[in-house]
Every structure is written in C-alpha cells, then in structure tokens.
Amino acid sequence: MNLGQSATPLGKVTGLGSAHHGGEHWLSERVTSAALLLLGAWLIASLLFLPSFDRATLAEWLAAPSGAVPMALLVIAAFKHALHGMKVVVDDYVHVEGNRFTLNTLLLFLAIGGASLALFALGRMAFGGSA
Amino acid sequence: MLVSILHRMTGAALSFAGLALLVWWLTAIAGGTEAYADFTKAAAHPIGLIVLVGLTWAFFQHLLSGIRHLVMDSGAGFELETNKRFAVLTLAGSLLLTLLVWVPQLGAMR
Numbered sequence: 226m227n228l229g230q231s232a233t234p235l236g237k238v239t240g241l242g243s244a245h246h247g248g249e250h251w252l253s254e255r256v257t258s259a260a261l262l263l264l265g266a267w268l269i270a271s272l273l274f275l276p277s278f279d280r281a282t283l284a285e286w287l288a289a290p291s292g293a294v295p296m297a298l299l300v301i302a303a304f305k306h307a308l309h310g311m312k313v314v315v316d317d318y319v320h321v322e323g324n325r326f327t328l329n330t331l332l333l334f335l336a337i338g339g340a341s342l343a344l345f346a347l348g349r350m351a352f353g354g355s356a
Numbered sequence: 357m358l359v360s361i362l363h364r365m366t367g368a369a370l371s372f373a374g375l376a377l378l379v380w381w382l383t384a385i386a387g388g389t390e391a392y393a394d395f396t397k398a399a400a401h402p403i404g405l406i407v408l409v410g411l412t413w414a415f416f417q418h419l420l421s422g423i424r425h426l427v428m429d430s431g432a433g434f435e436l437e438t439n440k441r442f443a444v445l446t447l448a449g450s451l452l453l454t455l456l457v458w459v460p461q462l463g464a465m466r
Contacts, residue, residue, distance in 0.1 A: 283385045284386070300382075310371060314367075346386035349386045
C-alpha cells in the first residue's frame with residue numbers, strides 16, 4: 226500500500242526486499258551463525274581429542290550428555306541456519322510467487338525431516354542402550 | 357565478488373551435502389557396526405575423500421566469509437582496500453585450515 230507523504234519512516238520500508246518481510250529472519254540467521262561458530266569449534270575440538278574414530282568410541286562420546294547435548298544443539302542450529310540461508314537464496318532467485326512458496330515449503334519439510342532423523346539417532350544412543 | 361558468491365555456493369553445498377552427511381554419520385553410528393562400516397567404506401573411497409575434503413574447505417570458507425559478513429554488518433570494513441584484503445584472507449584461511457585438517461589425516465592413511 227502506498228501511503229505517500231503520510232507514511233511513517235517504518236511504513237515506507239516494511240515489505241521491501243525480496244522476501245517482503247524478514248527483520249527477525251535476518252537476525253535469526255546471525256544468531257544461529259554465532260551458535261554454529263561455538264558449536265563448530267566444540268565439534269572440531271572434540272574430534273581432535275577423540276582417541277579413535279571407531280564406532281564404539283563415537284557412540285560412547287555421543288551417548289554421554291557432554292556429547293549428546295552439544296551435538297543436538299548443533300543439529301538444530303545447523304538445520305535452522307541452512308533453512309534460513311536457502312530461503313534467502315530461493316527468495317532472491319525465484320520470482321514466481323507460487324514456485325517460491327512451493328520450494329520454501331519443500332525446504333522446510335526437508336530440514337525438519339533431516340533434523341528429526343539426526344535427533345532420533347542421538348536419542349537412540351543416549352537413551353536406547355544399543356550403543 | 358568471488359568471495360560473496362562463494363558464500364552462497366558453499367552455504368548451499370553445506371546445507372545439502374554437508375547436512376546429509378551429518379545425518380548419515382549420526383544414524384550410522386547409532387545404527388550399529390554394519391551401518392557404520394558402510395559409512396566408513398564410502399568415506400574412505402577416493403570419491404568419498406574428495407567430497408569430505410571439499411566439504412571441509414566449504415565449511416571453513418563459509419565460516420570465514422560469514423565472520424567477514426558479521427563484521428560488515430557492524431558497518432566496518434567497507435573501505436575498498438580493507439574489504440579486498442579481508443576477502444583474500446578468507447580464501448587463504450580456508451585453504452590453510454583445510455590443509456591443517458587433512459594433511460595429517462591423509463598422512464596417517466598411507
């Protein structure tokens with residue numbers, strides 16, 4: 226809606242940009258990136274300190290709270306960050322409204338599906354006793 | 357320019373290939389000896405190694421150019437000289453970090 230002269234400064238700029246909304250989205254992208262910076266450093270350090278990469282060692286590492294909790298957080302932050310990032314790419318390059326909505330919805334399903342699978346695997350190791 | 361588009365490309369690679377690999381790795385560890393053997397067999401295959409080294413580089417490149425973007429979000433680093441130096445540093449840094457991770461690994465595999 227064009228309110229011309231009577232629009233407030235905020236009213237003049239909301240809805241611009243390729244997603245037509247998105248201040249929270251922009252911020253969330255940066256907050257998850259900061260989380261991934263920390264969790265990524267944790268992952269690299271953990272892998273460096275593991276005595277070996279055989280299955281038993283890894284399963285024991287991920288079954289303990291000190292491994293399972295940061296890894297679950299990493300999975301959530303990584304999928305959220307990836308989903309946000311891919312949405313920015315879709316919003317920038319896909320101009321037909323219906324296609325954009327469909328692609329963004331598919332990405333959402335893919336992200337939730339992938340994250341759920343990873344969290345299920347972690348839960349199985351932490352609570353299942355099969356490790 | 358190059359570093360900016362690389363941020364998107366490495367981000368897309370990490371989102372699809374990187375996260376698929378993370379999910380496969382975690383489900384394989386949880387799945388048992390056989391599932392994990394399938395994973396390590398694929399990872400040790402020459403193509404698997406190329407993918408892993410490539411994703412390692414993509415991770416570091418995306419991480420470093422992500423830090424560059426955070427600095428630029430704060431309004432700093434827009435002078436042409438500084439901006440260019442920072443961009444080149446992300447390229448050199450990602451290459452160096454990838455080598456640091458993989459040279460000992462590949463050395464141990466020989």
